[in-house]
Structure formats: C-alpha cells, structure tokens
Amino acid sequence: MKELKDTQNERDDRQLPIDRVGVKGLRFPVEVRDKDESVQRTIATVALAVDLPEHYKGTHMSRFVEALNAHGSCLDVRSMAGLPRELLERLDAGKAHVEFEFPFFRSKAAPVTGKPGLLDYEVRFEVEASKGGGLDFVVTVMVPVATLCPCSKEISDRGAHNQRGIVTYSVRSREPIWIEDLIELVERSASCELYSLLKRPDEKAVTERAYDNPVFVEDLVRNVASRSNSHDDITWYRVEAENFESIHNHQAYAVIEKHVEKPAS
Structure with missing residues (x-):
C-alpha cells in the first residue's frame, strides 16, 4: 500500500499549544459495579482528549477511538481509569483527559406502601493523567x-x-x-x-x-x-x-x- 502523507505531524508555526484536543460525543457500553455487588450495564457518552504541543499541526483522532475499542465491547470502571495513560502513550502527549457520562438506575421503595420503582440519575467520571504524575x-x-x-x-x-x-x-x-x-x-x-x-x-x-x-x-x-x-x-x-x-x-x-x-x- 502506498504510504499516505501524515498531515497531523506537520509543523505549525503559530506558537500556540492546545490544552485539550480529541473526540467527544462517542457512545460506548460500560459496566458499573453498584453497592449491592451486582453489575449494572449502561451506555456512556464519552469524551477523550490530550494536550497538543505548539509545534504539531494536529493530533491523530483515530487513535482515540482505537484506544477505546481496544478494551472490547464493554469497559468497566477499573479499565476506564487506565485509559488516559494509554492515550499518553498512543499520542505521545503530556496530559490526557477521559470523561464518561452515563445514566445510573436505582430501585427505590415508596416510603409507605413500599412499592418499588426505578429512578435514574446522571453520573460522570472524569480521569486525568500526566506523564510522570498520578x-x-x-x-x-x-x-x-x-x-x-x-x-x-x-x-x-x-x-x-x-x-x-x-x-x-x-x-x-x-x-x-x-x-x-x-x-x-x-x-x-x-x-x-x-x-x-x-x-x-x-x-x-x-x-x-x-x-x-x-x-x-x-x-x-x-x-x-x-x-x-x-x-x-x-x-x-x-x-x-x-x-x-x-x-x-x-x-x-x-x-x-x-x-x-x-x-x-
């Protein structure tokens, strides 16, 4: 296959680093363990980003999606925490930021009759990693x-x-x-x-x-x-x-x- 030009790696001379660049609005299945020790399967809206030094024209957007999908069809909270470190390596970045927002359901009994019903809440996990840091x-x-x-x-x-x-x-x-x-x-x-x-x-x-x-x-x-x-x-x-x-x-x-x-x- 003919080698294609890597435009993202071209030099940019405006001397303006970017704090965060990446992808957002991805929908991805996740598993969340609840307090009853059961696993709740839900769908997260995902944002993935890294910083970009001033001398790079752009980042490689496909690598964000590759990193996410490398974890399989369902990402649990433990592997979610390791995802920003993986982005640091894949994109040679100094900082990486990962955000997952998803509906979380609880069964709540009515206060007098005890009738159960599901109530939904929005939950967001934000994980940031930097090279040499925690x-x-x-x-x-x-x-x-x-x-x-x-x-x-x-x-x-x-x-x-x-x-x-x-x-x-x-x-x-x-x-x-x-x-x-x-x-x-x-x-x-x-x-x-x-x-x-x-x-x-x-x-x-x-x-x-x-x-x-x-x-x-x-x-x-x-x-x-x-x-x-x-x-x-x-x-x-x-x-x-x-x-x-x-x-x-x-x-x-x-x-x-x-x-x-x-x-x-």
Missing part, C-alpha cells in the same frame, strides 16, 4: 430533589410553594466512594427525595415530609457541604444546586466549592 479522578452525580421554600411557608396562611431541583455534586476522595452513597448524601440534604412510583399514602408522606423540612437553595448547598466536610474520605467537592421555581419564570441557583483538609491516616 491520576486525578473526579466523580459527579446529578441528583433530582424536592425543595420547599421556607419564606413561602412562613408568610402563607395555607401551604407553601415547592419545586423540583437538580444538585450537581462532584468529589475527589482518598478512597473510592459508592455512587449510591453520594446520591444519598445529597438526598438527605433536601426537603425530600424523589421517587418514580407513589401511591396516595406515599404522596401524602412525601408532601408532609417536604413541608416539615423547608430549605432554600442556599440551605441545600450548605447541607451538602457540611456533610462533605464531615466525610472521612472526601478531599475536595463542588456542589451546585438549581431549583426550577414553581412561582417564578427563572431558576434559583447556589454553589460551594472547597478543598477539605484531612488528617493523615
């Missing part, structure tokens, strides 16, 4: 919750406005933390958690639970932050809450980001 692993869970407005409850003769919100919670940790444990930490911080299946007794219970536990969006992020500060293994977190207000045509929003000093173990 791995940086960030886990993000996106958790839907219910919040009830303390001000509305205080000033109203009847009822209080409530809404659904989404908490985006990212952590770095000394030891791996189960996805379910991160989800539950967030759900305990809201007025009430959400369920996919509620009968009338359940609906009554969650409505009253939210009414008895009003939180502003500010309370919500502070509740998550406080629990994160007390966690033995969390070393950094970013908690972002967005409420889809039921009586306003806008969202309420708050965020806290913090490095957590931990005593040496």
